[in-house]
Amino acid sequence: MQGPRWSDEYFMGINKFLDFNFEKVGTHGKINCPCTKCSHRLWYDRRIVVDHLLH
Ligand SMILES: [Zn+2]
Incomplete structure (x- = not known):
């Protein structure tokens, strides 16, 4: 069984x-x-940034 990706x-x-x-x-x-x-170019709210970082 594999663990989660993060x-x-x-x-x-x-x-x-x-x-x-x-x-x-x-x-x-x-x-x-x-x-x-995004490389710091685009602005998002926290929920979306977390989503990006987890993918
Ligand atoms: Zn992003």
């Missing part, structure tokens, strides 16, 4: 990263998405 630890890391970003650079509840597709 571990709880990874998920916690993402959340910490997002908390930090929302405090520092969050604007209107959005941050620039750091995933490979």
Whole structure:
């Protein structure tokens, strides 16, 4: 049986990263998405950024 593609630890890391970003650079509840597709160019709300980072 295989584990999930992302571990709880990874998920916690993402959340910490997002908390930090929302405090520092969050604007209107959005941050620039750091995933490979967006490369900080596009702004999304947290839920979508998490989604991007998990894929
Ligand atoms: Zn993205």
